[in-house]
Amino acid sequence: MENNTTTACGVNNGSLPGTCAPLVFPYVPMQEQNPATYDKAEALEKGTLFPGLYLPFFREMRSRFRCARPELCELMAMDFALAELGLYLDTHQYDTEAFALYQKYAALYRQGRAAYEAKYGPLQQTAAAEAGSYTWLQEPWPWEAAEEGGKA
Numbered sequence: 001m002e003n004n005t006t007t008a009c010g011v012n013n014g015s016l017p018g019t020c021a022p023l024v025f026p027y028v029p030m031q032e033q034n035p036a037t038y039d040k041a042e043a044l045e046k047g048t049l050f051p052g053l054y055l056p057f058f059r060e061m062r063s064r065f066r067c068a069r070p071e072l073c074e075l076m077a078m079d080f081a082l083a084e085l086g087l088y089l090d091t092h093q094y095d096t097e098a099f100a101l102y103q104k105y106a107a108l109y110r111q112g113r114a115a116y117e118a119k120y121g122p123l124q125q126t127a128a129a130e131a132g133s134y135t136w137l138q139e140p141w142p143w144e145a146a147e148e149g150g151k152a
Contacts, residue, residue, distance in 0.1 A: 007135040040081040049084035
């Protein structure tokens, strides 16, 4: 069967259900060694760890971000910073400063996650397997606000 997408939409367009759309060619600049970074909470809020990659049109997302528990917000911020640093280290593996920050955040994340799970229960389904019994379906869910004082 012949694909008529190119002829139907033209060479500068792609096919969407029911219509054609212009193709774009994004440009992503290569990051330099040892770039400046936001702290982890600001990085989560801005959507990037690196000020050079901050896109201010994401301001609307910041106004919608809310977190039920400060401990969960801290874990989310560290997890986000770890993901960003991991992506950076994929292309800058010899940046020792970034790797040291990655190690620091990984250790803080492990400690924070252990404290959070001891108080509220597992954050991920795989953590429920470590509890000795299957506790994943016990309320509250990690993202829900619950009475302070632990598991419901």
